[in-house]
Amino acid sequence: MSVTLTDQDKLTLRTAAYGAVSLLAAAGAAGSPHRIATEGSIALASATGPIGHVLAAKTRDIKLKGKSVAELADHVLPALTAAMSLLNRQDPAEADNFRNTVNVAVEAATRIHQGRPSPTLADMVRKITGALDAAPAANGGALSKVAARPDRPELQQVIQEIVDSGFTGVTLRVHDERGEWVGSAGVRTLGRSAEPPANGHVRIGSNTKTFTATVVLQLVGEGKIGLDDPVDDYLPEFGVDRRITVRMLLQHTSGVFNFTGEYYDDGTVVPGITWSGQEWVDNRFRTYRPEELVRLALSKPARFEPGTDWSYSNTNYVLARLLIEKVTGRSLAEEMRRLILGPLGLSGTVVPDASPEIPEPHAHAYYRYEEAGREETVDVTRQNPSWISTGGDMISTTQDLHTFISALMGGKLLPAPLLAEMCTPEPKAGYGLGVFVQETECGGTVITHNGGIAGHGALMYSTPDGSRTLTAALNYVDDVAMSLAEAFQKATRRLVGEVFCGGQAGSAEPAQ
Helix, strand or coil: CCCCCCHHHHHHHHHHHHHHHHHHHHHCCCCCHHHHHHHHHHHHCCCCHHHHHHHHCCCCCCCCCCCCHHHHHHHHHHHHHHHHHHHHHHCHHHHHHHHHHHHHHHHHHHCCCCCCCCHHHHHHHHHHHHHHHCCECCCCCEHHHHHHCCCCHHHHHHHHHHHHCCCCEEEEEEEECCEEEEEEEECCCCCCCCCCCCCCEEECCCHHHHHHHHHHHHHHHCCCCCCCCEHHHCCHHHCCCCCCEHHHHHHCCCCCCCCCCEECCCCCEECCCCCCHHHHHHCCCCCCCHHHHHHHHHCCCCCCCCCCCCCCCHHHHHHHHHHHHHHHCCCHHHHHHHHHHHHHCCCCCECCCCCCCCCCCECCCEEEEEECCEEEEEECCCCCHHHCHHHCCCEECHHHHHHHHHHHHCCCCCCHHHHHHHCCCCCCCCECCCCEEEECCCCCEEEECCEEECCEEEEEEECCCCCCEEEEEEECEEECCCCCHHHHHHHHHHHHHHHHCCCCCCCCCCCC
16 A cells, blocks of 8 residues: 655644644643653654655644644644544554654653653643544544454454453454454453553563564674674673573573572572562662673572573573673664664664653553552553563564564564574474474464563564564563463463464464
């Protein structure tokens, strides 16, 4: 599909996008309106595709100055819905691009506030995202109802069953020979009726590892890292066992202690940092630096001799982050933007470091614990993810996860030899370099990585050529017992069975 825009359409897009930033600046005037407007406008300038060309003309033909907040809202909020409507009719992908661009601008405009934005500003953010989601989709329904497409009732049934099993909400995106299907079930907020947003942001947990491994392999391709070089050659300050190679980090065969704790076959548990229970909830805004996590892990005995076994360790990927930053002299976020996010236009994907914020729109995440004999449930959507660092801190959307995994498997990010290395599994767990390689019961193969982090979860599956993908976002009430772990595994098996095996449930083991 292609986008054909009249001059009036272009004016609507600009009024909607820059008007949203103007609204935030006016609503947040107690803060720094000029800085709010500047940060938001810079984010809008990064738009790609046809809408990028439209927004590049900026604001010379938009009459927004001198209006009160109420007048701006009356002018801008309908323009946001109208802009989404016209793009939905012509090209849903561009509609997603526009929505993501505005959401990134909203996040950038509110980021300057320390801690939680003011109630006035938070209310304006909700109105802006609500106007985006209010637009009718190409099939005549609202965006949040695109899930109810009648041609895939079996998928809608599966995600409803997932919600019935205890999850708060689910959004599923499937790309296959029948086209794209997006569905949602459940709610975005406990006690409310609104469904999870069609392309909302979610903390993707260990899917972060696939992004990180891809950056490392891209740097291998650039000649900056040797896949079989000792990690100690690049990070001598940590005293890493010289037998541990870069490949071992990416494949979890290093034996390095997992800083989130080790669980041994005989039932022995060696704790690491605190990442669950009331203690974590009370301290969920604490900042950990990656060096701190690595030094903690290296102070503990290794799980096994390097290269002799396999064990999932978040420490491996924090070391990979430090390796990336050491050889490039730039932050992981900068390298991620240079090598993946920028080239693929992943405007909904964030490398948060220690920021507790998550861009709108998003479903909410919860954590449950007992205090003085009472059960408490806390909204933990906002949390400082530095406790997990590159083991699982990133934020994305189902659309961006689809774009990423299909491009990766399609050979757009790595040369063929390195992609083959990534997808060559070690025998014990079927783990390649940042991905699980799983055989389905119907005779196929899927490349996958899933993730969960304190009430948010994400699924990412693809055929080896990237032609068929399944990506999903889940929100739920987490707890110290990880009560939904079994339901999470059953959910992934059901979805994989439907999408990759024509309805055969239990067709692949769930990835971690």
